[in-house]
Amino acid sequence: MPAPLTLPRWAANVWPLERPAAQPYRALPVHASRFIGRQRELAEVGRLVGRSRLVTLTGAAGSGKTRLALEVAAWAPRKRDGPCLVELASLSEAGLLPHAFASALEIREVQARPVLDTLQERLAGYEGLIVVDNCEHLVEACAELVDRLLRHCPGLTVLATSREPLHVDGEVAWQVPTFSLPQDGASMRDTMRAESVVLFVERARQTARQFEITASNAVQVAAICRRLDGLPLAIELAAARVAVLDLSSIGEQLDDRFRFLTGGLRTAPQRQRTLRAAVDWSYDLLTTAERQLFDRLSVFAGGFEAAGARAVCPGGSVLVSQVEDLLGHLIDKSLVVAVDLVAEPRRYRMLETLRAYGVERIRQEGQLEIYARRHAEYLDSLSGPSVIGWEGAEWLLRMQREVDNLREALSWSRGADRNLHLRLAAAYGWLCMRSGFIGEGRTWLEPALERGGQGPALLAQANLAMAFLAWRQSDFNGADRFASDAVRIRRELGDDMNLGWTIGALAFVRIGGTSSPRSAIDEQLSIAKRLGVRQMEAEALLHLGSFEAIAMDLDNALGHLSQSLALFEASGTEVIPPVVCNVLGWVLLMLHRPEEARPYVARGLLTRLKSHDVIDMCGSLDASAEVAFELGAPERAMRIKGASDAIRLRAGSKPTRMAAASRERWVSRAERALGKVAYSAWLEGGRLSPDAAGAYALAPLDQPSPHTGGDPNTTLSSRENQVAELVAGGLTNDEIAIRLQVSRRTVEAHLDHIRTKLGVRSRVDVANWVGAKSTPPAVSRS
Numbered sequence: 001m002p003a004p005l006t007l008p009r010w011a012a013n014v015w016p017l018e019r020p021a022a023q024p025y026r027a028l029p030v031h032a033s034r035f036i037g038r039q040r041e042l043a044e045v046g047r048l049v050g051r052s053r054l055v056t057l058t059g060a061a062g063s064g065k066t067r068l069a070l071e072v073a074a075w076a077p078r079k080r081d082g083p084c085l086v087e088l089a090s091l092s093e094a095g096l097l098p099h100a101f102a103s104a105l106e107i108r109e110v111q112a113r114p115v116l117d118t119l120q121e122r123l124a125g126y127e128g129l130i131v132v133d134n135c136e137h138l139v140e141a142c143a144e145l146v147d148r149l150l151r152h153c154p155g156l157t158v159l160a161t162s163r164e165p166l167h168v169d170g171e172v173a174w175q176v177p178t179f180s181l182p183q184d185g186a187s188m189r190d191t192m193r194a195e196s197v198v199l200f201v202e203r204a205r206q207t208a209r210q211f212e213i214t215a216s217n218a219v220q221v222a223a224i225c226r227r228l229d230g231l232p233l234a235i236e237l238a239a240a241r242v243a244v245l246d247l248s249s250i251g252e253q254l255d256d257r258f259r260f261l262t263g264g265l266r267t268a269p270q271r272q273r274t275l276r277a278a279v280d281w282s283y284d285l286l287t288t289a290e291r292q293l294f295d296r297l298s299v300f301a302g303g304f305e306a307a308g309a310r311a312v313c314p315g316g317s318v319l320v321s322q323v324e325d326l327l328g329h330l331i332d333k334s335l336v337v338a339v340d341l342v343a344e345p346r347r348y349r350m351l352e353t354l355r356a357y358g359v360e361r362i363r364q365e366g367q368l369e370i371y372a373r374r375h376a377e378y379l380d381s382l383s384g385p386s387v388i389g390w391e392g393a394e395w396l397l398r399m400q401r402e403v404d405n406l407r408e409a410l411s412w413s414r415g416a417d418r419n420l421h422l423r424l425a426a427a428y429g430w431l432c433m434r435s436g437f438i439g440e441g442r443t444w445l446e447p448a449l450e451r452g453g454q455g456p457a458l459l460a461q462a463n464l465a466m467a468f469l470a471w472r473q474s475d476f477n478g479a480d481r482f483a484s485d486a487v488r489i490r491r492e493l494g495d496d497m498n499l500g501w502t503i504g505a506l507a508f509v510r511i512g513g514t515s516s517p518r519s520a521i522d523e524q525l526s527i528a529k530r531l532g533v534r535q536m537e538a539e540a541l542l543h544l545g546s547f548e549a550i551a552m553d554l555d556n557a558l559g560h561l562s563q564s565l566a567l568f569e570a571s572g573t574e575v576i577p578p579v580v581c582n583v584l585g586w587v588l589l590m591l592h593r594p595e596e597a598r599p600y601v602a603r604g605l606l607t608r609l610k611s612h613d614v615i616d617m618c619g620s621l622d623a624s625a626e627v628a629f630e631l632g633a634p635e636r637a638m639r640i641k642g643a644s645d646a647i648r649l650r651a652g653s654k655p656t657r658m659a660a661a662s663r664e665r666w667v668s669r670a671e672r673a674l675g676k677v678a679y680s681a682w683l684e685g686g687r688l689s690p691d692a693a694g695a696y697a698l699a700p701l702d703q704p705s706p707h708t709g710g711d712p713n714t715t716l717s718s719r720e721n722q723v724a725e726l727v728a729g730g731l732t733n734d735e736i737a738i739r740l741q742v743s744r745r746t747v748e749a750h751l752d753h754i755r756t757k758l759g760v761r762s763r764v765d766v767a768n769w770v771g772a773k774s775t776p777p778a779v780s781r782s
Contacts, residue, residue, distance in 0.1 A: 028070055028085055028131075035071050036202060036232075037179065037195035038064075040739075045072045045174060049129065049159055052172045053150055056135075056160040059176035060334045060351055061278040062233025065161040066133050068176055072159060073131050081155075082128025089134040094141035101145070105130070116145070120152050127155035135162035136333070137285055143168050163282050164333040175334070178230035178351070180735045182222040191218045194732070196225035196235055203239035211242055220247040227254050229351040230734075234275050237261035257356060279357045282335060289317035293326045294335055295365065298358025299375040302404025303339055303349040303743075311381075312374045339743040347401065347743070369416070376409035376420055383427030393611035399431045400612065406431070410444055422453035422462055429465035433472060436615040436651035442469045457498075460489040464502060467509050472615070474654045476513030483509050500527035500536050507543045512657030517547055538567035542580050549587050550657060557587050575611070578604035578620065585623045586658055589665075594630035601627055602698055609694040615651050617690060618644045622659040624697035626666050633701045634670040635681045641667065642685025643693030691752040723750040727763050728770035 048055045049072060057065045073083040086104040091097065098116040102109055107122045109115050135142040143166040146158055150170070160166060165173040179195035191197055192213060200221055204211040213221055224247065228234040238261060241250050253260040261275035286294065296313040297304065306324055314320045327348065330336040335354055339347040350358065362368045379402060384395070399406070406428050413421035425448035432441025449462050463486040470478035483506040490499040504524045510517035521543045528536035545561035548554075561584045568576045581604035588597035605620035621644040629637035641663070648654065655663065671678045688696065696703070719740075726736045733751070737744045754766055 028073055028083060031067070031070075033206075034202060035067065036199045038068060038071075041068060041177070042072055042075065045069075045159075046075060048172050048174060049076060049157060052170065053156065054146065054158045054160070054166070054168060054171045056162055056165050056171055056173045057176050058162055058165055058173055058332075058334050060178070060231065060354065061163065061282045062231050062275065062353075063176045063178055063334075064232040065176045067232075069131050069133065069159050069161050073129055076129050079128040079155075081126050082130060084128070084130050086130060086132045087134065088132065088138060088142070091138065094138050097138060097141045097145055116148070120149060123149055123153040123156055125155065126153055129157045129159060132158055132160040135160050135166060136164055136282070139164060139166060142166055163285075163335075177739075179225075179232055179235070180732055181226050181230045183732055183734065186222065186732075188215055188218055190732070191222050194222070194225070196228075196230040197221055199232060200225055200235050200239045203236045204242040207240050207243040217247055220251060224251055224254065227251070227352065228257075229353055231351065231353055233278055234261055234353055237275055257353065258360065275353065276357075279354065282333065283357070283361075286333070286335075287317075287329075289322065289326055290329050290333075291361075292316050292318050293323070294330055295358045295362040295367075296371045297330075297336065297350060298355045298362060299368075299371045299408070300350075300405055301355075301408040303347045303401070304405070305345045305347055307345065308378055308405075309348075311378045312371060339746075372409075372412045373416070375405070376413045376417070376424065379405055379409045380420060380423050380427070383424070396431070396434055396612050399427070400435055403431070414448075418451055419453045419455065419458065422448045422451070422458060425449075426458070426462040426465045429462070429469055433465065433468045434613050434615060436647060436653070438469055438472045438615070439652040442466070442473070445469065456489045456493055460486045460493075460498075460502065463489070464505055467505065471509040472651075472653045476509070479509040480506070480513060480515055496527055496531060497533070500524055500531065500533070501539075503527070504536065504539050504543065507540070511543060511546050512550055517543060521547065534567050534571040535573060538564045538571065538580075539577075541567065542577070542583070545587075546579075546583050546658070549583060549590070550661075552590075554587055554591055558584070558591070561587060575607060576603075578607040578613075578616065580604075581607075582619050582623050583658065585627070586662060589623070589626050589630065589662070592630075594627050597623070598627050598631070605694055605697060609691065609698075614647060614690050615653055617694060618647050618653070619656060619659055621647075621693060621697055622655065622662055626662045628697075628701065629666040629670055631701060634673050635677060636701065637666065637670055638674065638678050638681035639685035639688075640693065640697050642682035643688045643690075643696075644685075645682070646686035646688075647690055647693075689752045689755065692755045720750055720754050723747060724754055724766050724770050727751070727766045 045055065045057065045068065057069055059065050070085070073085070076083055084105055086101050088097070088100060091100050098114075098119050099109070101107075102115055102119050105119075105123070107119060110118050132142065132146065139162060142160070142162070146160065146166060147168045149156055150158065150168075165171060179199060181196050182191040182194040186194075192201075197213065197218075201211065201213050224238055225235060228238060234257070238250055238254070241253075241260075245253070258274075258276040258279075283291065283294070292315070293309070293313055296315075296318070297309060299312065300308065306327065309327055310320055310323045313323060318326065327336065331338060331348070336348050336350055339349050359368065362371060382398065382402060406424065410421065410424050410428060413424055425445040429441045429445040432438060445462065445466050449459075449466060453459060453462070463482045467479045467481075467483035467486065470476075470482060483502075486502050487499070487506050490502045493499075503520050507517040507520035507524060510520060521540055524543070525537060525540040528534075528540055541560045541564035545557045545559075545564060548557035548560065561580060565576065565580050565584065568580060581600040585597040585601035585604070588594070588600065601620060601623040605617065605624060608617040608620055621640050625637040625640040625644070628634075628640060644659075674681070685693065722740060723736060726739060731739065733744050733747045736747045740747070751763075751766070
């Protein structure tokens with residue numbers, strides 16, 4: 001990758017290589033501190049200023065709008081007039097706005113003539129840039145004045161800063177991002193390159209000259225920057241405390257950041273001397289309804305959809321019918337961010353600093369408990385009623401988006417509402433069981449069950465979720481105990497349909513355990529036939545075939561599993577349970593028929609990929625690995641095993657009995673055949689994302705290993721090409737998310753798709769692919 005380009009070299013086609021010489025007008029202010037990073041932003045805004053006559057920099061309080069605008073103006077191309085700065089922060093009367101412009105531009109007022117007429121006349125021949133700073137508190141007056149001047153002064157260009165757009169014809173609104181953040185687990189080198197870290201270190205050294213970032217403190221600095229959302233003002237205020245507090249103490253104090261982050265420069269505007277003052281400035285400009293919505297949205301953690309805002313936030317001045325409009329106002333005023341402008345349904349979020357401010361306000365109003373309850377009840381309604389928690393991919397994706405909100409609701413409900421807490425913990429348990437964070441799910445659900453709750457159906461559901469979590473951890477006795485409690489409750493309720501499904505779950509967790517599942521299988525089969533439920537009968541036959549496979553009764557297992565698959569297909573169900581295909585594949589492998597096993601295993605894996613069943617995908621990967629080995633691809637088999645092991649390690653799960661038996665059949669043979677290559681292949685597989693691992697396992701056996709690089713002729717979508725080029729430019733996932741105005745998770749999903757299509761493993765491989773196409777990177781790392 002070429003060496004990073006400096007700003008003047010990079011922007012040579014946009015700006016001169018040297019700042020313009022001094023002009024005979026009031027000069028722009030010069031800052032004593034060094035301008036940190038943002039070379040791409042400087043170039044992009046510079047291009048906008050060159051093409052558009054009105055550019056408005058918007059962004060949250062403390063995001064550095066003013067400093068960026070002044071730096072853009074300083075590097076702007078030389079023109080006859082300007083650049084000049086009009087500062088509005090101290091102006092409180094809209095009627096004085098023309099006077100502020102005239103004073104800043106050194107235009108004398110003419111007696112008995114409206115100053116606006118004089119201003120318009122004098123600027124009619126003006127050729128240059130005017131920076132208008134802090135428009136938000138006079139936004140309507142600013143819009144009218146700027147619109148009039150632009151219409152009558154053809155050589156004028158305006159670069160405004162505001163926490164909301166002016167909404168003037170021809171305006172280009174550009175949101176100033178927060179500083180780039182180091183990713184979790186980033187290397188020392190990458191951590192030190194993040195703009196937020198560079199700013200922290202720079203400002204820390206101003207108060208503690210000996211401060212250095214080292215391998216031992218880099219993680220703490222990165223954590224502080226992440227907790228402060230990369231917000232420049234907040235980072236500067238935190239860094240100023242390095243002279244008196246160690247980094248651990250600073251991190252702890254951020255729990256009360258508005259009390260802690262004070263003591264800005266005495267020469268700074270009053271609103272920038274404390275974090276609270278910066279946010280107060282924005283909050284005070286809101287209407288009563290906007291304030292109420294802002295406060296109530298703070299109960300959401302990690303993001304929300306408009307439907308959630310409608311369900312949780314109405315009351316007082318906030319009408320249900322007004323929620324979307326008010327939400328739009330908060331987005332315009334940089335207090336809420338649209339996470340992904342493409343995804344449906346669209347999600348929104350608040351910077352954590354703004355969210356903490358909202359929580360403080362709603363607590364002071366005495367309404368936190370009201371809206372925290374609404375928030376928890378909304379999440380409870382999203383999870384929906386469930387018998388055994390095997391909802392489809394849509395449910396899983398919806399709940400995965402709400403993980404942070406579910407954790408927040410669980411924390412609140414634990415001491416507020418025992419029944420609501422148990423319902424949430426049960427739903428979260430099912431989510432964890434399918435998404436791969438097994439230990440966390442059990443940590444929430446087990447104590448919730450011990451505290452109990454009202455309603456036998458709820459207790460049955462919670463016990464069943466606990467049974468599967470325990471089974472995932474190979475705690476077969478615990479799984480049997482919880483599932484047996486669920487069956488007992490269902491018997492007492494006298495509901496044969498739910499009893500049949502619950503008995504089936506008991507049979508499932510007993511397969512491979514210490515208790516025989518046979519009686520439970522027979523009872524489920526009897527109930528299914530009596531009720532005429534084909535899917536239940538198919539599930540019972542699946543359990544019977546699995547039990548027989550473990551007992552090595554392979555011919556009967558093959559027969560019953562084939563009957564199960566046929567019944568599922570005949571039942572009209574949209575998705576055949578992938579476990580049927582997987583166990584069928586394993587039985588065929590044990591019968592030494594790998595070619596016949598392969599399509600069944602692939603079918604199950606594809607279903608799990610589509611449904612985002614990350615942890616269940618491990619079983620399909622294990623079967624795929626054995627298929628690859630038996631078909632003469634041992635190195636490929638070790639890579640797939642490495643991917644499966646890595647997923648299980650992150651999830652806190654262990655191989656099932658069938659998976660363990662499969663490994664005993666082939667792993668040692670592969671290791672003997674490959675020697676040291678076996679370990680290298682296993683490591684390579686462990687670095688694959690779940691999606692990339694699944695795609696690799698499904699690919700033809702002769703496909704190159706994921707690390708060999710992609711075909712330059714491979715076609716990516718337009719957005720995937722954008723992401724690939726930004727990766728090649730050296731941007732982190734956070735930086736790409738800001739640049740494309742999408743969420744970090746969306747960027748990660750695009751990267752998974754890119755790596756899958758290219759058959760590569762790392763960001764370096766993606767960058768090499770971009771280079772092989774001879775497509776220049778969209779940006780260069782500063």
